[in-house]
Amino acid sequence: MESRIIDYKELLFAFQQGAIQLINEKQELNQINVFPVSDGDTGSNLASLMQTILEETKSETSSVVEVFEKIAEASLLGARGNSGIIFAQYFNGIYNNLLLQEEKNSVSSFVKSVKLAIGEAYQAIANPVEGTIITVMRSWAEALNENGQRGSLEELLPNALVKASEALENTTKQLKILQKNQVVDAGAKGFYVFIEGFTQAFINKETVVTKIVDFDDSIKIEISESLHQNTSEPTYRYCTEILLDQVTESKREIQEKLKLLGDSMVVAMSRNKARIHIHSNQPDQVLSYLSTIGQPIQQKADDMLLQYQVNTQKKAPIALVTDSIADLPADYVLNNQIHVLPMNILIGNTSYIDKITIQSNQFFDINKTEDERATSSQPTLKSVENLLSFLETRYESILVITVAESLSGTFHTVQKAAEHMTSTTTKIEVIDSKQNSAAQGLLVMSANEWIQAGLSFDEIVERTKNKRGQLKILVSVDDLNPMIDSGRIPQFAGKIAKKINLKPIVSLNKEGEGKLSDFAFSLKGNERKIIHQLKKLHEKNKIKRYAVIHANSEERAIQWKNKLSEQLGLKPSYVMDISTVVAMSAGQGSVAVAVEMDKEEL
Structure with a gap:
């Protein structure tokens, strides 16, 4: 034997x-x-x-x-x-x-x-x-x-x-x-x-697998096209996973606390580490609880509902992708099957997924307890490659509209990922929006309308690039420190404005870089100047649509909405919280208006 x-x-x-x-x-x-x-x-x-x-x-x-x-x-x-x-x-x-x-x-x-x-x-x-x-x-x-x-x-x-x-x-x-x-x-x-x-x-006692995987090649999380139609819409939207270190509760306690937040729960534990998997509509609440019993060191949240809809009722042959800095209502994003690359936010030792495991209003509460300034990072190359791998199996072409290149490295990361897709026959175009927040969102909205109208991919690309010059965003900022610290505006001008207590209007130049465009001595004066600027723009170029966004300042945003509706004779397309990444640099209380004009401003 x-x-x-x-x-x-x-x-x-x-x-x-x-x-x-x-x-x-x-x-x-x-x-x-x-x-x-x-x-x-x-x-x-x-x-x-x-x-x-x-x-x-x-x-x-x-x-x-x-x-x-x-x-x-x-x-x-x-x-x-x-x-x-x-x-x-x-x-x-x-x-x-x-x-x-x-x-x-x-x-x-x-x-x-x-x-x-x-x-x-x-x-x-x-x-x-x-x-x-x-x-x-x-x-x-x-x-x-x-x-x-x-x-x-x-x-x-x-x-x-x-x-x-x-x-x-x-x-x-x-x-x-x-x-x-x-x-x-x-x-x-x-x-x-x-x-x-x-x-x-x-x-x-010998190698029996003929194809050996190169250890240096990372595995892409490709999601193949389903061959099975006998499936139903998922009850919960996000497949949420979090890896915890220094866990202080038992497996049973974790399961008991999370059971009301979703289903398909699996909790694997060993030596003070835990990997939690749950299908949930509230991944932010899942992370919020888990952060109290351990240190999150990895997380993901895949949109199963969007994947299901694309598999069963794809709206168009062209995939539209943007990043989470583009401020668009969540319902609009889902209903129009727009794919979003989330930014990452690091607060203390915990990393969050923008608009999924953290919202901008939560950010200000969480950030109060931390000594270090919160930081953000663009999507990883691997996460972008994973999304493109999923999309290329379902679409004829892919259009990606990113935040301004001058504000983030996202544009270059997506370009690099697209270059890696050399074996695909799917067309991929990556466009620098030269915008951020709701101005970027309005550009995505225009591209989506052209896709739904059935225009050719090349024409949509050309129109999207031209449309960039017809967008503008004006931001009313109370506290300039976050924008100065994050480098979103010129430090010299920002420090002078802060020293004499001026309230500037912040906007972007043609390359998407932050600039101070006008000043007032109070928020009220700042607000009047912005409304006056928009009224003149409307008279000259006609504003096609606009959006009001805010950083945890809903009451002020509603006031702006009412005044702009009266002055322009046009209601906003939407009013919403800005993305957490933008909130970090704009600061609490900021309100902004993004506008799309019928023709390029001269």
């Missing part, structure tokens, strides 16, 4: 082979993904997890326990999606139980830990559903333990793989949504593909 001690090198090799095999199957897993929602990203999410495991296990390892420790840690860091977080809890459960065994490198301890970890995986899920990944995990673990933990892994693994295969095929009968679409569960198949590669590597 072969030795019943596990060779740690063989164990690590088997994990890596299982990971590579799963990565290579990601597209098929995406295509069969219909549960719990048909968002077509299970394969990509699991591939991202496996990529993290591959990266974190490249360094030297010296024992079976160390192999599992690295895999457990990597899985919490790299887990994405419902199935990914269940995977992560299972791997952490195996590691936790292995630490309790006397012989930590024996086959007996391994198969015992594999079975005990099933309990931890079940506990991670708020409402476990049979016919999913958890069912196949349990069948595999129980099969490994059938022989009373006797024998080598080479003897035990093949039978367990057969039992897992049978459990996988049976998932189609266990869930109505799988039966309707005649598919197995995508997460369950992901686990099976992994243990198939794991098993073959243990038995053959």
Whole structure:
């Protein structure tokens, strides 16, 4: 009989082979993904997890326990999606139980830990559903333990793989949504593909996967086009995930607190870290609670409702993309299927997602308690590539309208991501709006109307570039410090205005750079000057539409709306809070008006 001690090198090799095999199957897993929602990203999410495991296990390892420790840690860091977080809890459960065994490198301890970890995986899920990944995990673990933990892994693994295969095929009968679409569960198949590669590597002792993923290539979270029409609109809009460090509450306490905020909840925990997954309409409340019991170090919130609508009722062959600095009503963005790249805001040690896990009115309350100035950052290159990868499978062309290049690096990041999409036949155009806030929003609104009218892509691009000169934004600022500190206006002029207590009108020049355009000695005087300027503009060029935006100053914004409606004979298209990123530099109490003219201002 072969030795019943596990060779740690063989164990690590088997994990890596299982990971590579799963990565290579990601597209098929995406295509069969219909549960719990048909968002077509299970394969990509699991591939991202496996990529993290591959990266974190490249360094030297010296024992079976160390192999599992690295895999457990990597899985919490790299887990994405419902199935990914269940995977992560299972791997952490195996590691936790292995630490309790006397012989930590024996086959007996391994198969015992594999079975005990099933309990931890079940506990991670708020409402476990049979016919999913958890069912196949349990069948595999129980099969490994059938022989009373006797024998080598080479003897035990093949039978367990057969039992897992049978459990996988049976998932189609266990869930109505799988039966309707005649598919197995995508997460369950992901686990099976992994243990198939794991098993073959243990038995053959050699590389069995022909396609090896380059460890230096990051896995894009591509969301494939759904092949399944027998799906329903998601109950909750955002697939929200947060990785916490220094967690002070138990898994059960977290589940109890979050259960009223959504469904499909999975909480994976290990060594003071927790990865939380929940489908919710209130990701800001989810993060607000979790910030009180730990330190958020990663987060994401995917718009499942928008993905579903694009999959089932796409409005146009051209995708329209902007960033979260463009101030447009949330309902307008969703109803017109506009894709938004969110900015990131760092307050203290916590990072937030603009307009999703933080709103501008919340920002001022949170920021009061911090000594350091809040900072913002553009979307990451990977997040932009992920969105473009999703859009290229569904649209003929993609138009991206970014905040002014002079105010943010977003334009260059999106351009770089578009250049990486060299294999696509989808046209991609990235336009610097030379605007921000609602002026950028009005430009997006114009582009959307041309898309809905059926104009050609090239004509829309040309019109959008020309339209930039017909937009203007005027901002009334009470406190100049935030704009001076953020570099949004010239420091010398700003400091002089502040010293003599002038209230300037802030606007943008033709390149999108901040400038001080006029001054008053009071906010009332400032307001009169802005309304006078807009009245003259309307007489000269005719204002087509305008929007009023504010930084936690709704009452003042409503007053402006009423006065402008009377003076211009035209109601605003919308009144709303500005984005958190703009609020950071404009300061609390600021109010602005963005206008679109019928012809370019001379």
